[in-house]
Amino acid sequence: MNQARNFSIASFLSGLLFAVGLGVSTMTQPGKVIGFLDLFGNWDPSLIFVMGGGVVTYAVLFQFIMKAPAPLFAPKFMVPTRRDMDGPLIVGSALFGIGWGLGGFCPGPALTSLGSLNPNALVFVVTMIVGMYVSDHVKALMFRPSPAA
Amino acid sequence: MQEMSIWGPLIGGILIGTASAMLMFLNGRISGISGILEGVIRPNGSEFAWRAAFVGGLVGGGVVLYLLSPEMFVDISGRPAYVAGIAGLLVGVGTRIGSGCTSGHGICGISRLAPRSIVATLTFMLTGIITVYLVGGVAQ
Numbered sequence: 001m002n003q004a005r006n007f008s009i010a011s012f013l014s015g016l017l018f019a020v021g022l023g024v025s026t027m028t029q030p031g032k033v034i035g036f037l038d039l040f041g042n043w044d045p046s047l048i049f050v051m052g053g054g055v056v057t058y059a060v061l062f063q064f065i066m067k068a069p070a071p072l073f074a075p076k077f078m079v080p081t082r083r084d085m086d087g088p089l090i091v092g093s094a095l096f097g098i099g100w101g102l103g104g105f106c107p108g109p110a111l112t113s114l115g116s117l118n119p120n121a122l123v124f125v126v127t128m129i130v131g132m133y134v135s136d137h138v139k140a141l142m143f144r145p146s147p148a149a
Numbered sequence: 150m151q152e153m154s155i156w157g158p159l160i161g162g163i164l165i166g167t168a169s170a171m172l173m174f175l176n177g178r179i180s181g182i183s184g185i186l187e188g189v190i191r192p193n194g195s196e197f198a199w200r201a202a203f204v205g206g207l208v209g210g211g212v213v214l215y216l217l218s219p220e221m222f223v224d225i226s227g228r229p230a231y232v233a234g235i236a237g238l239l240v241g242v243g244t245r246i247g248s249g250c251t252s253g254h255g256i257c258g259i260s261r262l263a264p265r266s267i268v269a270t271l272t273f274m275l276t277g278i279i280t281v282y283l284v285g286g287v288a289q
Contacts, residue, residue, distance in 0.1 A: 012205055020164055023221040024221075040282050054260075057163045057166025061174070080179065083265065084265075089247050091247070095240075097280065099236040101280030101284070102232055102280055103232065103236025107240065132191075132245050
């Protein structure tokens, strides 16, 4: 069998299952997400179970997966190893949270919601892609080294 | 507080965790969706194809779900389109500067107890909560 083809098919099926999880979990309903973040208003805590279910499932399976010498279709596991904290991590995450609270979408549910033709999801995905394109410039402006030199 | 329906969120969360584990087991990659999407719009050689396939699965899955069960996409947020546009811009910039979103940091990173992901997740939860407090939740 062709390794590159297996690799792409495995990715496609993972994305498909991920989309089903997002839909079943109600993450594709921006009103639910905003309700979850509405801690001081009409709080809907149910999305805690999305994160709880996802984290516990992945944590358990990850331990088993790492016992294998390598992934099935790739030479090695590629797991992030950075442990340092830095400004971009905090500032970027803070900006993401503001957008999440404003729109009720994070990247996965927004992409999955394209299929529903929800105009807000379409607009969100377009501007999200624009944001990704300009993110390097924004980062350079925010975290420019001291211009004294 | 609202009435809770925990089964959808719980089962959905388990499916999300399983999909992420599947990508690690088969391809050895983290399912961080903002990073995967960036790799599609700014292609990087050999890493493009699997990322495009993953995004294809996400979008294609959405189409199938919508045909089977359109109520999964009910949007009672009441947010005008221009707000969704500003939100998308902030999410695009923020997830790239912050190296991840709800999937990569929130699920994969926290599961591995990665300190950067724990800090990132606490940060975006906090600013998300503050934002909804300031602009208002969903009208009843």
